Amino acid sequence: MKNSKLIETAIEALTCLPGVGPKSAQRMIYSLLKNNRHGGINLSQVLKQAMTEVSNCSVCQTYTENEICEICLNKDRLATGTVCVVENPSDIIAVERTGQFDGRYFVLHGNLSPIDGISPEDLKIDILENQLKSGNISEVILATSSTIHGEATALFISEICKKYKIQSTRIAYGIPIGGELDLVDGSTLIHAFSGRKTY
Amino acid sequence: MKNSKLIETAIEALTCLPGVGPKSAQRMIYSLLKNNRHGGINLSQVLKQAMTEVSNCSVCQTYTENEICEICLNKDRLATGTVCVVENPSDIIAVERTGQFDGRYFVLHGNLSPIDGISPEDLKIDILENQLKSGNISEVILATSSTIHGEATALFISEICKKYKIQSTRIAYGIPIGGELDLVDGSTLIHAFSGRKTY
Numbered sequence: 002m003k004n005s006k007l008i009e010t011a012i013e014a015l016t017c018l019p020g021v022g023p024k025s026a027q028r029m030i031y032s033l034l035k036n037n038r039h040g041g042i043n044l045s046q047v048l049k050q051a052m053t054e055v056s057n058c059s060v061c062q063t064y065t066e067n068e069i070c071e072i073c074l075n076k077d078r079l080a081t082g083t084v085c086v087v088e089n090p091s092d093i094i095a096v097e098r099t100g101q102f103d104g105r106y107f108v109l110h111g112n113l114s115p116i117d118g119i120s121p122e123d124l125k126i127d128i129l130e131n132q133l134k135s136g137n138i139s140e141v142i143l144a145t146s147s148t149i150h151g152e153a154t155a156l157f158i159s160e161i162c163k164k165y166k167i168q169s170t171r172i173a174y175g176i177p178i179g180g181e182l183d184l185v186d187g188s189t190l191i192h193a194f195s196g197r198k199t200y
Numbered sequence: 201m202k203n204s205k206l207i208e209t210a211i212e213a214l215t216c217l218p219g220v221g222p223k224s225a226q227r228m229i230y231s232l233l234k235n236n237r238h239g240g241i242n243l244s245q246v247l248k249q250a251m252t253e254v255s256n257c258s259v260c261q262t263y264t265e266n267e268i269c270e271i272c273l274n275k276d277r278l279a280t281g282t283v284c285v286v287e288n289p290s291d292i293i294a295v296e297r298t299g300q301f302d303g304r305y306f307v308l309h310g311n312l313s314p315i316d317g318i319s320p321e322d323l324k325i326d327i328l329e330n331q332l333k334s335g336n337i338s339e340v341i342l343a344t345s346s347t348i349h350g351e352a353t354a355l356f357i358s359e360i361c362k363k364y365k366i367q368s369t370r371i372a373y374g375i376p377i378g379g380e381l382d383l384v385d386g387s388t389l390i391h392a393f394s395g396r397k398t399y
Binding site: 003004005006007008010011014015017018019020021025027028029030031032033034035037038040041042043044045046047048049050051052053054055064065066067070071089090091094097110 | 202203204205206207209210213214216217218219220224226227228229230231232233234236237239240241242243244245246247248249250251252253254263264265266269270288289290293296309
């Protein structure tokens with residue numbers, strides 16, 4: 002004998018969340034039923050709204066419920082002429098947290114991967130190319146990850162930049178601040194050496 | 201600059217789930233938006249239904265969307281005359297998984313705790329007493345936890361059982377199977393010694 006049918010259905014539905022298995026889903030549903038039904042109903046409403054109303058910013062492709070996201074609406078950011086190309090919307094949050102970048106973003110929502118059938122069109126690189134063509138952009142910072150697919154995507158976009166004579170730069174890879182040399186993996190160390198600067 | 205307003209609201213709503221902080225909530229919402237909007241909408245619907253329709257079984261007080269839960273509807277289980285008193289509905293799942301108990305349950309949804317204002321009425325012990333009064337019950341197994349409050353609750357219910365001349369038993373506490381003696385805490389060891397049996 003298990004939980005009642007409705008509770009089992011709810012447990013199964015909760016496992017669509019990443020990192021939530023049947024055991025933690027059961028704990029979640031019991032916790033909501035016992036202590037926070039109001040929170041559960043609120044979650045259900047907000048979740049439905051987010052799933053149906055959030056789409057992509059027509060300029061930078063990040064997630065937003067508006068036509069254009071807040072960052073792209075900011076004219077000061079547009080005026081810098083700098084675009085940072087990232088893989089995921091969460092990367093924007095990470096860069097914004099540093100408070101050091103004042104340009105715009107472009108979100109690819111993935112990386113080029115011919116084997117998985119992910120083409121430049123899937124990443125909306127044509128939209129990015131149109132923006133480069135417009136002539137308002139002077140530098141493209143490529144902040145895709147340092148995986149094979151991330152490198153290939155960066156290279157692909159840098160080729161497009163060349164076509165329009167726009168400077169493209171890649172963010173630096175090396176030893177993280179506070180990281181110890183003997184704990185860092187080999188390929189990071191190679192990057193750190195090849196990317197060394199003169200004092 | 202942060203996420204869009206709707207996404208921030210959704211992240212905040214998700215943190216009502218136990219063990220989910222802002223960071224994992226953000227990961228969840230991005231994952232749903234990217235890969236599984238259908239799952240998110242389904243979760244929202246099922247969650248709302250569970251929060252509004254699940255109430256307590258009128259007999260054993262466990263969570264169910266029906267008037268009486270499946271276990272209480274089972275006449276064979278009623279006929280055993282045994283009631284296992286547990287703290288939480290999840291305890292029923294744990295006992296059922298053993299497949300060794302064929303009686304009914306009674307869920308307290310907590311323990312007596314005068315300091316927190318939790319009285320016998322809050323735990324519906326009056327409903328349990330009515331069931332004991334009816335004369336169909338021959339044994340009450342007290343499976344509340346071994347905390348001070350759990351022990352006090354077990355003692356309180358055992359006193360009621362005495363009043364109706366019904367046998368009340370407490371589940372055994374001791375070394376868990378596979379547990380090593382030197383890794384077990386002192387109070388468990390004391391329970392294990394005092395609860396020893398003759399071969």
